[in-house]
Amino acid sequence: MSDNSLRKLVIKSFANRDFTGEDPTRQFATPINPESFSQTYKVNVDTQTGHGNQGSEARYKSTAPEELRLEFILDGTKTMEGYGGDNKEYINKPVHDQLADLKKCVYNMDGNIHRPRFLIVHWGSEIDFRCVLSNLELNFSLFEPDGKPLRVKVNATFLAHKSREEIQAESRLSSPDLTHYRAVKQGDRLDLMTWSIYNDPNYFLQVAKVNALTTIRKIKPGNELYFPPFDKNEA
Incomplete structure (x- = not known):
């Protein structure tokens, strides 16, 4: 039997890039679910046209990170039915x-x-999105006589x-014209x-130089090395 109970959108907060180090005290659940959400997928192409030419070839440059946009309301009027769900505190x-709770989760600097x-960002079966915040826009309406927003x-x-x-594994990139990192x-x-x-x-001396290696005979396991694009004439 399917579970049709109302589920709140939840944003979980992590200290580490691999999404470990969760802090439950920073977790934020929307008191009322989003009015809408949108997802954007963008491919960056180069359409530069040579002098005197008409039209251009759309040459692939890169794939931009997927974007998720949410719209929801925070309310203090005490008139919205079901506001806060099981969390009566809200x-x-x-x-x-x-707002302070939301910013603590998604925006504030972690020292x-x-x-x-x-x-x-997790909501039911539709959204399970590993991400970072890129923009937070707040539009205030309804105010108390002293100016406090409602x-x-x-x-x-x-x-x-x-x-x-993950990016390299998904793209299977091995081109010398791209930047690589190797452990x-x-x-x-x-x-x-x-x-x-x-x-x-023959590029190993340049690689040693950009990584500030003092020796090329012994490289320490666990270190991450940077392999930038090189001009073939530099070898």
């Missing part, structure tokens, strides 16, 4: 405090990681977040790692 919670936290419409935009390893494993050699990226071992 019925009497001022809009200012509700331990020196940035806002990583997020998972209602705010929230427009929040999130960008999908994936690790470099050093036991037994790895710099010349062989360079060969696997550029199909040419």
Whole structure:
């Protein structure tokens, strides 16, 4: 039998890029579910036209991160039926405090990681989105006589977040014209790692230089090496 009970949209907050280090005290559940949500998928192309030419070839450059946009209301009028769901605290919670809870989850700087936290937006079976916040727009309406807001419409935009390893695994990128990062494993050699990226071992001195390696004979397992694009004439 299917479960048709009302489920609130929940935003979970994490300290780490791999979505570990969750802080339940920062979790935010929308008191009333979104009015709408939208998803945007964008492919970046180069359409530059040469001088004297008509039209252009749309050449693929990159695929932008998926974007999720949510619209929902935070209310302090105590007149919205079902507001807060099982969390009765929200019925009497001022809009200012509700906003503080939202910002603590998605926007505020975490001093331990020196940035806002990583997020998972989850709603039923339709949304399970690993992301970071890119934009938070607040539109206030309805006010008490002293100017305190009684209602705010929230427009929040999130960008999908994936690790470099996930991106490379999905794209299966091995082109020497792209930037690569590789974790050093036991037994790895710099010349062989360079060969696997550029199909040419002669770049290993440049790789050692950009990674500030003091020796090319012993590279420490666990370190991450940076392999930038090189001009073939530099080898």
